[in-house]
Amino acid sequence: SEFPPPPIMALQPATPPLSDEEVLSEEEDAITGEVQRRKKWRLNTLACTTKSSKAVLSMAAEARRWKEVDREGKGKHGMVYYIMQGRELETVIPKMKGFKRNYVSRYPGMGDMCEKRNFSKMMALAAPFLGPFPWWPTTFVLPEQLPELTEEMGRSPRIWIVKPEDGSQGDGIFLVQSAKDLHARASARLSLGGVVQQYLGKPLLLRGLKFDLRLYVVLAGSGEDLRCVLCDEGLARFCTEPYEAPALKNLHKVMGHLTNYSLNKRAENFVHGGDPFMGDLNDEEASKRSLATALGQVEEEYPEFDRDRFWAGMREVVEQVCGVVLPVVEASAAPYGIANRCFQILGFDIMLDHKFKPHLLEINNSPSLCIDEAMALTPEEVAAAKALSAEGGRRKRDGICNCMDMQQPHGHKECAVDVAVKKAVVCTALDLLSGDLDLTGSLEPRPWLLGALVDKWVALGGTWARAGTGGALRRHLAPVLTQQLTTADVDIVLRAKKTGPQFASQSRGFGAEFGVVEWMEVLTAVGVRKYGGHGPA
Numbered sequence: 001s002e003f004p005p006p007p008i009m010a011l012q013p014a015t016p017p018l019s020d021e022e023v024l025s026e027e028e029d030a031i032t033g034e035v036q037r038r039k040k041w042r043l044n045t046l047a048c049t050t051k052s053s054k055a056v057l058s059m060a061a062e063a064r065r066w067k068e069v070d071r072e073g074k075g076k077h078g079m080v081y082y083i084m085q086g087r088e089l090e091t092v093i094p095k096m097k098g099f100k101r102n103y104v105s106r107y108p109g110m111g112d113m114c115e116k117r118n119f120s121k122m123m124a125l126a127a128p129f130l131g132p133f134p135w136w137p138t139t140f141v142l143p144e145q146l147p148e149l150t151e152e153m154g155r156s157p158r159i160w161i162v163k164p165e166d167g168s169q170g171d172g173i174f175l176v177q178s179a180k181d182l183h184a185r186a187s188a189r190l191s192l193g194g195v196v197q198q199y200l201g202k203p204l205l206l207r208g209l210k211f212d213l214r215l216y217v218v219l220a221g222s223g224e225d226l227r228c229v230l231c232d233e234g235l236a237r238f239c240t241e242p243y244e245a246p247a248l249k250n251l252h253k254v255m256g257h258l259t260n261y262s263l264n265k266r267a268e269n270f271v272h273g274g275d276p277f278m279g280d281l282n283d284e285e286a287s288k289r290s291l292a293t294a295l296g297q298v299e300e301e302y303p304e305f306d307r308d309r310f311w312a313g314m315r316e317v318v319e320q321v322c323g324v325v326l327p328v329v330e331a332s333a334a335p336y337g338i339a340n341r342c343f344q345i346l347g348f349d350i351m352l353d354h355k356f357k358p359h360l361l362e363i364n365n366s367p368s369l370c371i372d373e374a375m376a377l378t379p380e381e382v383a384a385a386k387a388l389s390a391e392g393g394r395r396k397r398d399g400i401c402n403c404m405d406m407q408q409p410h411g412h413k414e415c416a417v418d419v420a421v422k423k424a425v426v427c428t429a430l431d432l433l434s435g436d437l438d439l440t441g442s443l444e445p446r447p448w449l450l451g452a453l454v455d456k457w458v459a460l461g462g463t464w465a466r467a468g469t470g471g472a473l474r475r476h477l478a479p480v481l482t483q484q485l486t487t488a489d490v491d492i493v494l495r496a497k498k499t500g501p502q503f504a505s506q507s508r509g510f511g512a513e514f515g516v517v518e519w520m521e522v523l524t525a526v527g528v529r530k531y532g533g534h535g536p537a
Contacts, residue, residue, distance in 0.1 A: 040077070040078045041064075041066045041067070041078045041080065041101075041430070041433075041434055042066060042067045042068070042069050042076060042078055042079045042080065043057060043060075043061040043066045043067070043068050043069065043080050043082060043430070044068075044069045044070070044079055044080065044081045044082065045057050045058065045061075045068060045069070045070045045082050046069065046070050046071060046072065047081070047082065047083040047084055047085075047088050047092075048070075048082060048083075048084060049084075052084070052368060052369060052370040053082070053084065053369035053370070055371055055372075055414075056369050056370075056371050056418075056419070056422045056423050056426055057082055057369070057426060059419070059423050059426075060423055060426035060427045060429075060430055061430070063423070063427055064427055064430045064431070064434075066080075066430060075095045075096065075097075075098070075099050075102070076099060077099050077100045077101055077102070078100070078101045078102070079095075079096075079099065079101075079102050079103075080102070080103045080104075080105070080343075080430070080433060081095070081096070081102070081103070081104045081105065082105045083104060083105055083106055084366070085106075086106050086108065086110070086111045088106075089104065089106055089108060089336075089338075092104050093336060093338055096338065096341060101433075102341060103220070103341055103342065103343050103433055104338070104341060104342055104343075105342075105343060105344060105345070106342065106344055107219070107329045107332075107333055107339065107342040107344050108329075108332050108333040108336055108338070108339075108342075109328065109329045109331075109332025109333060110325075110329050110332075110344055110346075110365050111365045111366070112332070113325050113328055113329055113332075113365075114325075114346075114362075114363045114364065114365035115165075115365075116163055116165060116194065116195045116362065117141050117142075117165055117193055117194070117195060118517070119325075119362070119363060120139045120141050120195050121141055121517065121521070122324055122325070122328065122517060123136055123139070123324060124139075124141075125517070125520050125521060125524055126323075126324045128524075130320060130323055130324060133320060134357075135313070135316070135317050135320075135357070135358050135359055135360050136359075136360055137197045137198045137200065137359060137360075138152075138197065138198040139195055139196070139197045139198075140152070140195065140196045140197075141193075141195055142165075142193055142194045142195065142196060143193060149179070149182075149196055150179040153177075153178055153179045153182070154179065157177055157178070158177070158198060158199070158201075159175055159176070159177055159198075159199040159201060159246040159251070160175065160176050160177070160182070160196050160197065160198060160199055161173065161174075161175055161196070161197050161198075161199045162174050162175070162176060162182065162185075162186060162194065162195075162196050163194055163195050163196070163197070164186070164192065164193075164194040165192055165193035165194045165195075173254075173258060173260070174186075174251075174254075175199060175246060175251040175257060176251070177248060177251070182196070199246060200351055200353055200359055201245065201246055202245075202353055202354040203243070203351055203352065203353055203354065204298070204302075204351075204352040204353060204354055204356065205243055205354075206238070206294065206297055206298065206301060207297075207301070208242045208243060209238050209239050209240075209242065209243060210238070210239045210243040210256065210257070210259060211236050211237060211238040211239065211259055211294065211351075212236070212237055212259040212349055212350065212351045212361060213234055213235070213236055213237075213291060213294070213349070213350045213351070213352070214234050214235040214236075214237065214347050214348070214349055214350075214364075214367065215230065215231070215234045215291070215314060215318075215347070215348040215349075215350055216230075216231040216233075216234055216345060216346070216347060216348075216367065216425045216428075217229065217230055217231070217318055217322075217345070217346045217347075217348055218231065218343065218344070218345050218346075218425070218428055218429045218432055219322070219326075219342075219343060219344050219346065220342070220343035220429075220432050220433060221339075221340050221342075221343070222326075222330050222333070222339035222340045222342070223330065223339070223340070225340055226326065227432055227439055228318070228322060229428060229429075229432055229437065229439070230314060230315060230318050231424070231425050231428055232291075232311075233290065233291055233292060233420075233421050233424055233425070234290075234291035234421060235288060235289070235290065235291060235417065235418075235421055236288070236289045236290070236291055236293070236294035237259050237260070237261045237264070237287070237288055238259065238264070238286075238287045238288070238289070239255055239256050239257070239258070239259055239264060240255045240264045240267040240268075240269040240270050240271075240287055241253060241255040241256035241267075241269065242256060243256050243257070244256060255267050255269070259351070261287075261288060264287055265287075265373065265374065265405070265406070266406055266407065269287075270287045271285055271286050271287045272286060272287075272373065272375065272415070273286035273288060273289070273415060273416050273417045274286075274416040274417075275413070275414075275416060280416070281293065281416045281417055281420060282416065283416070283417050284297070286417065288373075288415065288417055288418075289417060290417050290420060290421055291421070295307060295310070302356075305356055306356070309356070310352075310356065310358075313356075313357065313358045314348075314350070314358060317348065317350070317358055317360055318348065321348070321360070321363065325363075327451045327453075327454040328454065328516055328517055330454065331454045331457055331458060331462065331516040332516065334458055334462055335462060335463075343429060343432070343433060344365075345367060345369075345425060345426070345429055346363055346364065346365065346367065347363070347364035347367030348360065348363055348364075349361040349362050349363075349364065369422050369426070370418065371414050371415060371418040371419045371422055371423075372412045372413060372414050372415060372418075373405075373412065373413065373414075373415040373418070374401070374403075374405035374406040374410045374411070374412055375410055375411050375412065375413055376406060376408055376409075376410050377400065377408075377409050377410055377411055381411070382400060382409050386400065453520060453523070454516060456476065457515075457516045457519055457520075460472050460476065462516075463515055464515030464518060464519065467515070467519055468494075468515055468518065468519050468522070470487075470490060470491055470494055473490050473494070473522065473523075473526075474487050474490055477490065477523075477526060484530060485526070485529060485530040489526065489529050489530075490526060493522055493525045493526050493529065494522065496525070
C-alpha cells in the first residue's frame with residue numbers, strides 16, 4: 001500500500017462504577033493510598049448550570065472518589081474542567097496555565113468540525129486520500145451542490161433525507177423523493193444550508209421497529225499522546241411506530257422513519273424503561289434501550305448476526321473518522337497550545353442495514369448526558385401536584401413541569417438506562433485521564449498524508465491570512481506550477497473560493513479558525529485543474 005495503515009484504536013469497556021464488594025474500607029484505603037491518590041483529582045462542574053449533565057457528572061465523581069468542585073477558586077493540580085460550550089474555553093484556559101494534569105472537556109474547533117455541512121465537506125475532501133468510506137451515505141451539501149443533487153434526483157426515484165443546517169435534535173428533518181418535492185418543502189431554507197443524504201431504505205429492524213445506535217468515543221490528548229476509547233456500552237433509540245418501506249404515501253410518518261429520541265419521546269407509543277432506584281433497567285420493550293440489551297435481542301432475532309464482526313465494523317468507522325477529524329482539530333487548537341490538555345466525549349450515531357453493515361448518520365460534538373426523562377401526568381397526578389404547589393405559585397420539584405420536553409403537563413424522573421450507560425461513559429473518561437484505564441492497540445493517531453497537509457498549513461503560518469494568500473499558495477505549489485498549471489490558475493481558484501459558500505462556524509470567534517479546511521479545498525480545486533477528477537494537489 002502506498003500509505004501506512006490506518007490507526008488501530010483501543011476498544012475499551014465503559015467501566016461501571018465500583019461495586020460494594022470492590023470498594024475497600026477506609027482503613028484499607030489508607031494503607032494502599034488509594035483514597036489519597038484519587039482525591040488528588042478534582043472535577044470542576046461550575047460551568048454545568050443546566051440539568052443536562054450535572055447529575056451524572058456528580059455520580060461519576062463520587063463513584064471514582066474524585067472531589068467535585070462547583071464554585072470559583074484558585075487553580076490546582078489535577079483539575080478537570082467540564083464545560084458545556086466551546087466558547088467557555090476562553091475563561092478556562094488561563095486557569096490551566098502553570099498547573100499539572102489539568103484538562104478541559106472540549107477541543108477548540110471540534111464543534112465546527114462536527115457541524116453537518118463542515119463534516120460532510122471534510123469527508124469529501126478526505127476521500128481521495130483516506131477513502132473509500134463504505135459506511136458514509138451519499139451526501140450533498142447545500143446550497144452549493146444543489147445542481148448536482150437535482151441531477152442525481154432525476155436519475156432514479158430514490159428517497160432522500162434532508163437535514164437543514166439550522167435544525168437540531170431532529171427539528172426540520174424530512175424525507176423527499178424528487179427535486180420538485182425538495183423545492184416545494186424547503187425552498188426558503190435551501191439557501192440557509194444543510195445536507196441531503198441518501199435514505200437507508202432497508203434498515204435492520206427489531207420486532208418490526210427501526211432503531212439507531214448511539215456509541216460513545218472518548219478522546220484525550222493529541223499527536224503521539226492521543227488516547228482514543230470506543231466504549232462497549234451505548235444506547236439504542238427506537239421508532240415508536242412500525243417501519244414501512246419508504247413510499248410517497250408514508251413519508252410523512254416520521255415516528256416510523258426517524259429514530260430521533262427528541263421526536264419519539266413525545267409520542268403516545270413511547271415506552272419508558274425501568275426505575276434506577278429499583279436496580280433493574282427493564283428496557284427489553286423500552287423505546288430507549290442499552291446497547292447490550294439491543295445487541296442481545298438482535299442475536300435472538302437474527303442468529304446469523306456476528307457480534308465480533310459488528311465491533312470490527314464500529315472500530316473501522318471510528319478509526320477512519322478520527323483520521324479525518326483529528327488533524328484538523330489539532331490545527332485549530334494549535335494557536336492556543338492546549339491540544340494535549342483537552343479531552344472530549346463524542347457521540348457516533350450508527351444505523352445497521354438489513355445485512356448488519358454500519359452506516360454513520362452523524363457525529364455529535366456534545367452528546368446529551370441528561371439522565372432524566374419526561375413522563376406525562378394523568379389528570380389525577382396533575383391534581384395531586386397542584387395540591388403540592390409551593391407558596392407564590394412556584395412548583396415544587398415533584399410538581400408540574402411545562403418545559404419543552406413535552407407539550408402536556410408532565411413530570412421528570414431518572415431513566416435507568418441513561419443512568420447506567422452515561423455514568424459508565426463518564427467514569428471511563430475519568431479513568432482515561434487519571435491513568436486507571438488499560439489502553440492497548442493505540443498506534444499513530446493520524447494518517448500520514450492528511451497529517452502532512454495540516455503540518456504544511458501550520459508551517460505556512462497556521463491562519464488563512466498567512467497560508468491562504470496567493471503568494472503563499474504559489475510558493476507551496478511551486479514544484480507543480482508549469483504551463484499546464486500556472487499562477488493564474490491559482491488566482492482563479494482563490495477568487496472562486498472567496499465568492500463561494502464558506503464553512504460554518506458555531507464558535508463565533510474563539511476556536512473558529514477553520515481556515516485549514518478552506519485551504520485544503522483550494523488545494524483540491526487546484527489539483528483538479530491540473531490532474532482532473534479528484535487528483536491531489
